[in-house]
Amino acid sequence: MKMAALSKVALVSAAALLGWAYQATRPPPPAILGAPGGPPITSPRVRLKDGRHLAYMEAGVRKEKARYKVIFVHGFASTKESSFPVSQELVEELGIYMVFFDRAGYGDSDANPKRCLKSDATDVEELADALQLGDKFYVVGCSMGGYIAWSCLNYIPHRLAGVSLVVPAVNYWWPLPDDVRRIAYGKLDARDQRTFRIAHHAPSLFYAWLTQKWFPISPIVRGERGAFTDMDWEILTGLRRKQREIGQFDPAKATQQGTSESLCRDATVLFGTWEFDPTEIKNPFPDGEGVVSIWQGYEDRIVQVEIQRHVARKLPWVRYHEHPEAGHALPDMDGVGDEIVRELLLGEAPRGSQLQNEPRQDT
16 A cells, blocks of 8 residues: 555656646747737837837937948847947947847847747848848847857848957857867856757757756856956946946846747757858958958957857958957947947958957967
């Protein structure tokens, strides 16, 4: 009798555990924007061919008077309101029209259950067409937005006038030399390694991993203090303080539709198996009519410099800039945002004395 009772308890426990596991791998549907009880839509939006909407924000000079039209792609756990550090003086000097948009599943842009590398690029293209930006436009992809910039270079190169990849996210499962992968991956915190492995090898379990409370997850994903250098933290703390003071950015808005359609899709697309190798992308500007550049901080703890250097060496037509003291907050350092945009639009080499145009040689 006791054995039978124990077996019944074990069976019930196993069934409960399986039931929990099944539910944990099935994230709730995204909150419907504008629906009763759902998040309100507070931004202008364009309708895409598949019926989804992308929310956007305009800045800079009037589009009709602009000499340059630039689309900025935001990073992880962020929105279009995070903006990009371009001075008003440079905007007026060059006549720059800027568009910031919420990527699919973020902020006021509809979720895309079929989101992939190609769809992220075509979202950018359709946004440009809906806003009548012309045959060609510029793209700046920052941090996680960097993988969308790579997608644009691969899928819509004919629409690009220039591209800046600013501390762009990397995939440790790209076709990399063993020594590059080993060094770069080995520099990550063990919790980051574990989280990224799940995103790559078991994407269907990633939502359950991200939301469970039993084991520590990635400090990078959580945005913890240890994921940043002292300089990064000082810069970012100051920016957040200013944003709160002026009500510019509400962090909760990034995931208001749910973490599954924003953070989880970001990670599983970035760390998934890519349909193309970034190091085999062809130069979209063989006659020098445009610029593609990578901007990297040597001290960056979120994006490992070894992989950026490898990509830069494989693509000699890409301009590579490495700051020896900067971390992931490189674009927010004084004047660097202007340097990035000036080079993108005018082709001018950076004037910052600390920026190196060749990878630093470590000893």
